[in-house]
Amino acid sequence: MATLYDAPTDELIDALTEELDNVVEAPEWAAFAKTGHDREMPPQQDDFWARRAASILRKVAVDGPVGVERLSTEYGSLTKGSTRYRVAPRQKTDGSKNIIRTILQQLEDADLVQQQGSEGRIVTGEGRSLLDDTAGDVLEDLDRPELERYA
Numbered sequence: 001m002a003t004l005y006d007a008p009t010d011e012l013i014d015a016l017t018e019e020l021d022n023v024v025e026a027p028e029w030a031a032f033a034k035t036g037h038d039r040e041m042p043p044q045q046d047d048f049w050a051r052r053a054a055s056i057l058r059k060v061a062v063d064g065p066v067g068v069e070r071l072s073t074e075y076g077s078l079t080k081g082s083t084r085y086r087v088a089p090r091q092k093t094d095g096s097k098n099i100i101r102t103i104l105q106q107l108e109d110a111d112l113v114q115q116q117g118s119e120g121r122i123v124t125g126e127g128r129s130l131l132d133d134t135a136g137d138v139l140e141d142l143d144r145p146e147l148e149r150y151a
Helices: 009-020 048-063 068-074 097-109 125-141 145-150
Strands: 077-079 091-093 113-115 121-123
Touching: 009 048, 009 125, 048 068, 048 097, 048 121, 048 125, 068 097, 097 113, 121 125
Parallel strands: none
Antiparallel strands: 077 091, 113 121
């Protein structure tokens, strides 16, 4: 039985995106929202919302219990410092907490994630099952001989 740890991350997120496309739905404001204050434009991908939901579901499963603050740190980026001569050091910026919070609420409504008191959110049994089944499907479809023992 394959688990989410056995499958390569990028292929697992691609497959989960297709699974979650019908589960989560981007709100109207998502077309105009940036993913962080260091960004200039909103995301241009058509499936951004489902892809971010798949990534968040995987992160909650791996790192859980995890909260919005820690996830926003994970989805943040580095700024390049000041624009004059680039002498200021790089600084870490956080990702959009509203996007993360809304996706977590949608995953809670779908019974894939649940709150664990004040510690944060964890994956439910149904969410773990979805992740593991998707990982098994990914490993079956991969043509990599070094991963055959997990399929």
